[in-house]
Structure formats: structure tokens, C-alpha cells
Amino acid sequence: MTEKLKEYHAPVWNESSIMELGYPGRRGLLFSEAEPNIRERFPEPEALIPASMRRRSAPALPEMTEPEVLYHYLRLSQQTLGMMGMSIFGTCTMKYNAQINEAMAWRPEVTELHPLQHEDTLQGALEVVYGMDTILRELSGMDQFVFQAGGGADAAYTSAVITRAYHAARGELAQRDEIITTIQTHPSSAATAAAAGFKVITLMLDENGYPSLDALKAAVSDRTAALMVNNPDDMGVYNPEMKEWVRIVHEAGGLAFYDHANFNGAMSKLRAREIGFDACMFMLHKTFGAPKSGVGGPAVGAYGCSEELARYLPAPVVTYDGDRYHLDYDRPHTIGKIREFWGNLPVIVKAYAWSRSMGAEGIAQASDISVLANNYMEKGLLAIRGVTRSHPNASTPRLEMTRYSLQQLKEDTGVDVHDVQNRMTDFGIDAMWTSHEPWLVPEPFTPEAGEMYGKEALDRWIAVLAQISDEAYSDPGLVKTSPHNQAIHRLKAGMTDDPSSRAMTWRAFLKKRNNGALGAGPHDPAS
Amino acid sequence: MGETAARAVGFTPLVVHRPEEVDTVSADTQVSVAAMSKAGVDLILFVGGDGTARDVLASKAQHIPMLGIPAGVKMHSAVFGTSPQNAGQLAALHLARDSAAAVREAEVMDLDEDAIREDRVSARLYGYALSPYERRLSQNAKAGAGPGEEATLDAIARKVAARMRSGVLYVLGPGTTTRRVSTSLGLPSTLLGVDAVLDGRLVGRDLDEQGLLRLMADRESYLVVGVLGGQGSLFGRGNQQISAEVIRRTGRDHIIVVAALEKLISLDGEPLRVDTGDAEVDTMLTGHIRVRTGLEQDTVYRVQA
Numbered sequence: 001m002t003e004k005l006k007e008y009h010a011p012v013w014n015e016s017s018i019m020e021l022g023y024p025g026r027r028g029l030l031f032s033e034a035e036p037n038i039r040e041r042f043p044e045p046e047a048l049i050p051a052s053m054r055r056r057s058a059p060a061l062p063e064m065t066e067p068e069v070l071y072h073y074l075r076l077s078q079q080t081l082g083m084m085g086m087s088i089f090g091t092c093t094m095k096y097n098a099q100i101n102e103a104m105a106w107r108p109e110v111t112e113l114h115p116l117q118h119e120d121t122l123q124g125a126l127e128v129v130y131g132m133d134t135i136l137r138e139l140s141g142m143d144q145f146v147f148q149a150g151g152g153a154d155a156a157y158t159s160a161v162i163t164r165a166y167h168a169a170r171g172e173l174a175q176r177d178e179i180i181t182t183i184q185t186h187p188s189s190a191a192t193a194a195a196a197g198f199k200v201i202t203l204m205l206d207e208n209g210y211p212s213l214d215a216l217k218a219a220v221s222d223r224t225a226a227l228m229v230n231n232p233d234d235m236g237v238y239n240p241e242m243k244e245w246v247r248i249v250h251e252a253g254g255l256a257f258y259d260h261a262n263f264n265g266a267m268s269k270l271r272a273r274e275i276g277f278d279a280c281m282f283m284l285h286k287t288f289g290a291p292k293s294g295v296g297g298p299a300v301g302a303y304g305c306s307e308e309l310a311r312y313l314p315a316p317v318v319t320y321d322g323d324r325y326h327l328d329y330d331r332p333h334t335i336g337k338i339r340e341f342w343g344n345l346p347v348i349v350k351a352y353a354w355s356r357s358m359g360a361e362g363i364a365q366a367s368d369i370s371v372l373a374n375n376y377m378e379k380g381l382l383a384i385r386g387v388t389r390s391h392p393n394a395s396t397p398r399l400e401m402t403r404y405s406l407q408q409l410k411e412d413t414g415v416d417v418h419d420v421q422n423r424m425t426d427f428g429i430d431a432m433w434t435s436h437e438p439w440l441v442p443e444p445f446t447p448e449a450g451e452m453y454g455k456e457a458l459d460r461w462i463a464v465l466a467q468i469s470d471e472a473y474s475d476p477g478l479v480k481t482s483p484h485n486q487a488i489h490r491l492k493a494g495m496t497d498d499p500s501s502r503a504m505t506w507r508a509f510l511k512k513r514n515n516g517a518l519g520a521g522p523h524d525p526a527s
Numbered sequence: 528m529g530e531t532a533a534r535a536v537g538f539t540p541l542v543v544h545r546p547e548e549v550d551t552v553s554a555d556t557q558v559s560v561a562a563m564s565k566a567g568v569d570l571i572l573f574v575g576g577d578g579t580a581r582d583v584l585a586s587k588a589q590h591i592p593m594l595g596i597p598a599g600v601k602m603h604s605a606v607f608g609t610s611p612q613n614a615g616q617l618a619a620l621h622l623a624r625d626s627a628a629a630v631r632e633a634e635v636m637d638l639d640e641d642a643i644r645e646d647r648v649s650a651r652l653y654g655y656a657l658s659p660y661e662r663r664l665s666q667n668a669k670a671g672a673g674p675g676e677e678a679t680l681d682a683i684a685r686k687v688a689a690r691m692r693s694g695v696l697y698v699l700g701p702g703t704t705t706r707r708v709s710t711s712l713g714l715p716s717t718l719l720g721v722d723a724v725l726d727g728r729l730v731g732r733d734l735d736e737q738g739l740l741r742l743m744a745d746r747e748s749y750l751v752v753g754v755l756g757g758q759g760s761l762f763g764r765g766n767q768q769i770s771a772e773v774i775r776r777t778g779r780d781h782i783i784v785v786a787a788l789e790k791l792i793s794l795d796g797e798p799l800r801v802d803t804g805d806a807e808v809d810t811m812l813t814g815h816i817r818v819r820t821g822l823e824q825d826t827v828y829r830v831q832a
Contacts, residue, residue: 183826190824199823205796211827218815219827411612414619438792439663 005460005467008085008428009485013075019506021072022062028069079487086457087430090401090446091186091234093264093286101289101353105346115341119327125345126325129318132284132302132352139363140260140280141273142304147284147343148314152261153188154338155281155301156228158314159257160196161335162279162305163226165312166255169333176225176253182211184233186261187436198225205440209391210239216248224254232262234436235390235446236374236398246276255279255309263287264450265371265400268364272304279305289354290347300347314338366451370400373449373458378402380462381447384469386412390441401448405441415472415479417443422490423471423482427464528559541566556582564588570659572596572618577637577650580604584635584654592630592657594618603650603764605633605757606658609795621659631676632703633658634756636765642804649802652701652719652755652765663792676787680704682822683785685711687751696748697724698739698773700766704753704785721768736770743776750777754786754818759794761830762812763802771805779811788820791828798831806832 034045046054064072087094104110113125133145149155160179167173179193182203190200201219203211210233227249232238239245246256258272258280264287272280285299286292292299305313315334316327327342358366375397381387386409389402406417421431435444449458472479483490495501503509528551533540543562546555560571560583571593573579580602583593595607596614608614620628632655642649684707691697691712699705699722709716709724716722720733723742731742742748750773755765761784762769774782784799801812809832817825 194823199825200821201817202820202824202826204791204826204828206829207796212829215815215827215829218817410616411610414616438788440792442663 005427005463007426007485010081010487011075011078012487013079015072015075015079017506017509018062018064018069018072019060020062021068022064024063026063026065026068028064028066081425081428081430081486085428085430086453086461088432088447088449088453088461089430090403090433090448091262091436092292092433093262093283093400093448094292094450094452095286095289096452097289097291097350098354098357101350101357104353105349110346110349113345115345119325122327123325126318126327128349128352129343129345130320130325132348132355133304133318135352135355136282136302136304138360139268139271140258140282140304141271142280143307144310144313144317145302145304146313146317147300147302147348148338148341149281149301149303150297150339150344151285151299152186152259152281152283152301153192155283155303156186156188156257156259157192157195158301158303158335158338159226159228159279159281159305160192160198161338162309162312163198163255163257164196165333165335166309167225172253173225176223178221178223179226179228180216180219180224180249180254181228182233183438183440184210184235184237185228185230186234186259189228189230189257189259193226193228205391207391207393208396209235209237209394210241213241213244213248216245220248220252220254222253224249224252226255226257228257228259230259230262232265232399232401234262235403235441236262236265236401236448237391237394237403238266238396238399240396243275250276257281260287262400264448265367265374267367268360269367273306278309279303284347284351288351289358290350298344298347300344300351316342318342367400369451370449371397373451373453374398374400374402374447376455377447377449377458377462380459381465384462384466385409385473386469387465390444400450401446403435403441403444403446406443406445407441409469409472410443413472413476415476417445419479419482420445420465420468420472423468423479424464425483426485427460427467429461429464528555553578553582553585557586560586560588564591569622570594570618572614574598577602577604577635580606580635580656581637581653584656589656592621592659594621594659601758603634603636603638603756603758603760605755606635606656607757617659617661620661627662628659629662629676630657630659632656633660634702634765636756639764639767642767645804649767649804650756650760650764651767654719655703660789660793662789676789679821680785680787681707681711683819684708686822687783687785687819688712691724691727693726694747695725696730696742696746698722698734698743698748698750698769698777699724700750700752700769702753702755702765704787705751708751708785721766735768736773739768739770739773740776743773747781748777749781749783750774751783751785754784754790754799759791759797759799761799761801761816763804764800771803771808774803774808774812775805779816782816784816784818786818786820788826791818791820791826798829801830801832 136145149158167176177199178201179198180201181189193200203215203219206212231242249256255278258277260280260282263282282302284290284302311333312335314337315331316329319326319328381404382389386406388405388408406420410416417434425431432445432447435446468479503512528546530540530542543566544559556579563571571583571591573583574596575598580595593606594614596611597607608617635653635656636650637653639649639651687708688711699708701719701721706716706718714729717733722729723731723734731738750769801809803809812830813832814830815827816830818828820826
């Protein structure tokens with residue numbers, strides 16, 4: 001490093017919880033007194049509320065002015081790093097969510113709809129949903145999409161339940177009780193298969209970074225209900241033998257589901273149906289430019305399938321007769337509801353707006369940029385001391401992300417991937433993503449450059465990691481005690497999900513504090 | 528032993544044993560470990576190979592975890608760090624009681640001298656020792672991640688036991704994984720030996736090849752085995768009693784392999800090993816096999832001779 005990188009510093013407000021703020025009698029809004037004739041008619045306004053519904057005592061709310069409330073929440077927001085610096089969190093496909101798309105989704109034509117309105121009054125909204133359906137059909141080759149699922153795992157579950165319905169209709173469900181997946185497929189495939197009652201068969205990776213055909217052949221049998229797989233996987237490795245995989249699974253009588261969670265690097269380059277898949281899933285809240293919004297939504301897992309499976313789709317399905325759009329509830333073979341109504345409309349509107357403004361060429365270019373940016377980063381990152389790539393001998397380029405390992409750095413310096421994550425935030429960069437469980441690659445990290453950042457931003461990310469590596473080799477304590485520039489210091493491992501030291505509500509906090517359960521607070525440094 | 532080296536790097540060692548000769552022997556290791564055990568150490572950290580691990584095991588300090596700093600040749604025992612640095616960091620995590628380090632019973636194995644006389648390199652299972660290992664988990668998940676290796680293996684063992692069919696012989700290989708099956712049946716087991724169960728009863732303990740073949744005669748049988756040692760041995764190292772002939776008569780599709788996913792992952796992509804001394808049986812076993820890694824969860828793993 002010739003020149004030290006400039007560090008960031010988070011504001012430290014030491015803000016109390018809102019329940020501890022305020023002064024008796026202070027108000028955000030002062031209401032004028034009721035006019036005399038009103039007072040005359042209702043001398044006791046409380047009496048308008050039936051006695052059984054009336055509170056016995058006033059709620060214990062903080063008494064504050066409006067600006068005090070605004071200051072409080074602005075300060076809290078400033079103490080988080082979220083989306084104020086670079087965030088290239090692997091498998092999350094972070095994208096810019098254009099303001100104009102947000103503005104459209106907040107128009108009253110969207111926000112004031114009710115999903116149970118008569119379809120004659122929903123024509124515009126249904127046109128957007130149907131339009132998104134046709135775009136996804138074009139990208140996948142599937143015959144019908146539904147948007148009911150409230151996320152990717154929800155869509156994977158839709159697939160597992162449709163698999164169940166398909167085999168039940170053929171009288172083979174008792175026999176076909178196994179779903180095959182791979183160790184680097186998103187864990188929601190295994191989880192939803194298990195939730196739908198299937199036994200999960202997991203394939204491990206070969207030297208190439210993906211499971212061998214022999215492993216698949218050893219797993220497939222007359223008990224196979226389906227294959228659930230992503231490609232590229234969560235390490236950015238693309239399995240080029242997928243056509244043969246699907247053929248083998250079909251030959252055994254199973255269905256094949258393509259989890260397109262990692263679609264960015266493959267978008268417009270392949271169609272799931274042409275590879276042979278019976279169904280697939282897209283995440284509108286990441287790949288299609290609607291906000292990723294953290295885990296918890298609002299999100300949409302768009303699930304699409306072949307004509308043969310379409311009869312099992314959750315109802316209603318949005319259809320078009322050439323003149324009008326309809327909500328088709330009359331589907332006797334439907335699996336029923338996966339979620340209420342017909343999808344998170346604001347998310348679909350944003351994804352539709354993104355797709356229409358990008359166009360086919362723009363989508364193809366975004367895909368190219370995401371792969372190019374990742375491979376550009378890979379050159380820079382692998383030049384850093386202590387950084388290696390998973391499956392170093394697999395020479396095929398990774399697509400939109402790469403799984404790296406800091407095992408070498410750890411063995412050399414004692415600095416592990418969590419230390420590096422913490423130190424990164426000192427430069428105003430979101431902590432990088434490590435890996436799903438289990439960690440096949442020790443001390444893993446997985447950046448996904450995406451298409452939104454410029455070359456300078458990628459260069460800075462690489463430079464930050466390079467500097468942290470230098471620090472690890474020269475002054476490991478600096479990295480191991482980081483972050484130094486954050487609103488709070490390092491949390492103790494495992495602390496955030498330990499119920500004895502956490503309270504999710506003020507009432508729970510008081511109760512736990514009175515019981516003496518809350519010992520260490522979040523401000524305590526790691527020991 | 529080690530006093531000079533310890534002083535050279537700035538430690539003030541408490542010397543518990545002074546060997547009589549410059550060239551130390553097994554007995555010196557055993558006496559030292561026994562003295563350390565008495566002194567109440569938290570970890571026996573040793574440099575060496577499988578032979579040293581055996582000496583540490585033989586000193587009967589079973590309540591104290593041991594960890595080997597690998598020195599040179601490939602180890603069969605599962606009590607070693609993957610590199611000297613790794614062993615050092617693991618020791619530090621263990622001594623700091625970091626939640627990333629857990630302790631499990633690990634195989635102590637060493638070269639099988641009988642096999643060497645037959646010109647084969649194989650290993651024998653000598654026992655189990657508590658040994659720390661690093662859990663590969665993301666930090667936030669440490670507190671509440673999954674049911675954990677112990678509970679998962681117990682659940683699989685209960686399932687194996689519950690699904691045993693009457694009139695069928697179940698041969699339980701050595702090790703702590705298969706011991707869980709005996710435990711869930713309420714039966715005693717031989718940790719280092721091979722036992723057999725028929726209709727819920729223990730019909731053979733610590734069986735040799737001939738004993739197994741006698742019990743198997745004219746009977747459908749299953750082999751229940753774990754994965755042994757740091758090199759991931761399935762057959763032939765540590766469970767030689769389950770001979771090539773026993774495996775041949777049982778048949779490949781009647782082999783039930785149980786292992787924690789963490790154990791498979793710790794093999795770093797290396798296959799499970801078979802070394803039965805019979806090329807034909809080794810070939811039959813080569814390929815991919817299902818390993819029970821969870822309740823209603825199998826992992827397909829590569830097997831190689």
C-alpha cells in the first residue's frame with residue numbers, strides 16, 4: 001500500500017431508547033378544544049367508548065414533541081451502515097432501486113387497491129401482473145407464472161408442494177419420497193422439501209466445484225420425487241452438465257426445479273425450460289430491481305412452471321382473454337393458497353417498471369456487466385496476501401460471484417473472516433457475506449459485484465481488503481479488535497440471538513431487567 | 528522433555544517429568560501425561576504422530592482433551608490439527624473457552640502391524656479420546672445453530688434402531704457413532720469391537736470375522752458403520768473385523784453409513800476410504816454411497832480404494 005485509505009467514522013449518539021425519552025406533559029400535536037355545542041352534546045367523550053373496551057389506565061407512552069421524535073429516529077438510522085456505503089453481499093444481488101419506480105409503486109392507483117375488489121376495477125393492476133408474467137415466460141420458457149409466494153423460500157415451498165400434488169395425482173407419492181439437492185444450492189430448497197414431507201438427499205461437490213454426474217446417478221431412484229437445484233450455485237460455480245442432470249431425473253420419473261436465486265449472471269443467457277426444467281423461481285426483489293429490503297420483505301418469489309404442472313398452481317392465476325384480464329379462481333387441481341391474495345403488488349409494479357425500462361438488451365447487458373465485474377474483482381482479490389479461491393483447480397470462470405477463503409490469512413496471522421468483516425465497516429463498507437451453512441470452504445467470503453457500481457467503487461472495495469490484509473500481517477490486533485469507527489463496538493458472538501440477553505419489546509426488557517436476566521449490554525466489547 | 532524448547536520461547540514451564548535418557552521413549556510420554564493430568568491441565572497438546580497419540584491415550588488421562596500438532600507423515604487418528612498453525616489456533620480457542628471450539632470423542636488410530644507384514648498400509652483403532660475441533664459456523668449462528676452434531680447423531684441412531692426388521696441381523700461396527708444405535712436399543716456395546724443385534728437382542732459381542740460369518744449364515748444382514756479417523760475410513764482401517772468376505776455377503780445396498788455432516792466436511796473433499804485387502808470388494812464399494820447425516824437426510828459421498 002502506498003497510501004493509507006481514508007477511514008469512515010459513524011456518528012455515536014449514545015441514544016437512549018425512546019421509552020426513556022420525553023418529559024411529562026410534552027406533546028407533538030396540540031388539539032384545539034372542542035367547540036361549545038360539541039362539548040354540550042358530549043360532555044363525557046370517553047363515554048362514547050363502551051366501558052368494556054376502555055383502558056383502565058392511560059398507555060405509558062413517551063411524551064415528546066414531533067421534532068424530538070424525528071431526531072431520535074434519524075440518529076438511530078445514522079448509527080446503522082445499511083445502504084449508505086458499498087454493499088455487495090453475495091447471493092443477494094444488491095441493485096439500485098430507481099426513485100421513479102418507487103414513486104410509481106406509491107401512487108394511489110397501487111396503494112388504494114384492495115385485492116378483493118371486483119376484477120373489472122383491477123384491470124390496470126392485473127395488466128401489470130400479466131405483463132410481468134409474460135416477461136418471465138420469455139426469460140424462462142415456462143408457460144405460466146404466479147406471484148403469490150412472498151419470497152424465494154416461499155416459491156421453493158410452492159414447488160415442493162406442487163411436486164407432492166403431481167406425484168399424488170399419479171398415485172406415486174407414497175413411493176416417491178425423496179428430493180435431491182446439492183450442498184451449495186440455497187438451503188431453502190432442502191428446508192422446503194423437508195417441510196413438504198420429503199426426505200432430502202444432498203450431493204457433495206467434486207473437484208470441479210459442482211457434484212459429479214456419478215453422484216447424481218447414485219442418488220436417483222424410483223423414490224426420486226424431484227431435483228431442486230440452483231445454477232450457478234452459491235459460490236458462483238456454473239454446472240455445465242445440467243441438461244444431462246435433468247434428463248437423468250426425468251428418466252427416473254422425477255420433476256426438476258430450477259432455483260433462479262442466482263439468476264443475475266445467467267439472465268437472458270439461458271432458459272430453464274430449454275434445459276428441461278419443469279419449474280423455476282425468480283426473486284423480483286433482487287434480480288428484477290425491486291428492493292431487497294432485508295430478510296422479511298416485502299418480496300415476491302415468482303414461481304413459473306410448464307403447462308403440465310400449471311393445473312396445480314396456487315389460485316388465483318391472472319389470465320388474459322385478449323380483451324380483459326381475469327383472476328382465475330376456478331382451478332380444481334390447485335394446491336390451494338401459499339399466501340393470501342395474489343402477490344405483493346407494489347413489488348411486482350417495481351419489477352415490471354425495472355424490466356420495461358431495462359428492455360431485453362439492457363437485461364442482457366446487466367448480466368454481462370455483473371459477470372465482468374466479478375471476474376475483474378477476482379483478479380484484484382486473488383492478488384491479496386492470504387486470500388484464496390474455493391476449488392482453486394477448477395479453471396472455469398465463476399459467474400456473478402466467487403467464493404473465497406481467508407484460511408491462509410487466519411493460519412498466518414490469527415485474523416479470521418469475522419475480524420475482517422468488522423474491520424471493513426471501519427471504511428464505510430457493508431460487511432461482506434461469508435457463506436450459507438455449512439461452511440465447506442473455511443473462513444469463506446463471497447462478494448457479488450452486480451451491475452450498479454462503477455469500477456472505482458470495486459477498486460476501493462479491493463483496496464480496503466488489501467489494506468486489511470496488510471494490517472493483519474503487520475498489526476493483527478488492530479483487525480482483531482475492530483470495528484474502531486462504528487457506533488458500537490463488536491458484539492459478542494452469538495449474543496444477538498440469546499434470549500436471556502435480548503429483549504424485543506420494552507415490556508420484555510423491563511421484565512428481564514427486573515429478573516436480573518439482562519447482564520451484558522450491547523455496548524460491552526467482546527471478551 | 529520440552530523444557531529447553533519452552534524456555535527458549537520465553538515460557539516458564541512447570542516441569543513434571545525428567546526422562547532418564549536423552550532419547551525419550553513411549554513410557555516418558557505416558558508418565559508425563561499422567562503427571563500433567565494430576566496437575567490439572569486443561570489440554571494435552573503434543574507434537575508427533577499416531578504413535579504419540581497412542582501413548583497419550585495409554586496414560587489414561589481420558590477426562591482431559593488431547594490435541595496433536597501434526598509432525599510430518601499422514602495421520603490416521605482424528606486428534607490432530609490440519610497444520611501446526613491450525614492446531615495452535617484450535618488450542619487457543621479451546622483454552623479461551625470460545626464457542627467456536629467444541630470437544631468430541633475422536634479416534635486414535637495407528638498403523639496395523641499385521642497388515643504391514645502382509646505388505647499393506649492399514650490402520651487399527653486403538654481407542655477414543657476427547658479432542659477439540661473447530662466448528663465451521665458463521666458467528667451469529669453459534670448460539671442457536673441447528674440441533675448440533677450430538678443430537679443429530681442420536682436422532683439418526685434412534686431411527687436406525689426403530690427401523691430394524693425382525694429376523695434380520697444388524698452388524699454394528701466399532702466407534703462412538705454406532706454405539707449410539709446400541710444405546711438407543713438399550714444394549715451394551717463394544718466401543719472398539721463389532722457387535723451384532725438380532726430381533727432387539729445382542730447376539731454377539733466383539734466379534735471377529737468368523738464369528739460374524741457364523742451369525743450371518745442364511746440370514747439377511749445389514750452393516751451399520753461410522754466413518755473412522757482423520758482420513759475418513761469406511762472399511763479396512765479400524766474395523767478390519769468386518770472383512771471383505773463379510774462385506775461381500777452383506778451386499779453394498781445393505782450398508783448403512785452414519786456420520787455427522789461436519790465430519791464429512793472436515794475431509795475437505797477427500798473421498799471416504801476403503802481398504803479391505805480384497806481388490807474386488809474395494810471395487811464394489813468404490814463410487815458414491817449414501818451417508819445418513821440427519822433425520823430423513825442423506826448425503827451422497829464419494830468412496831475410493
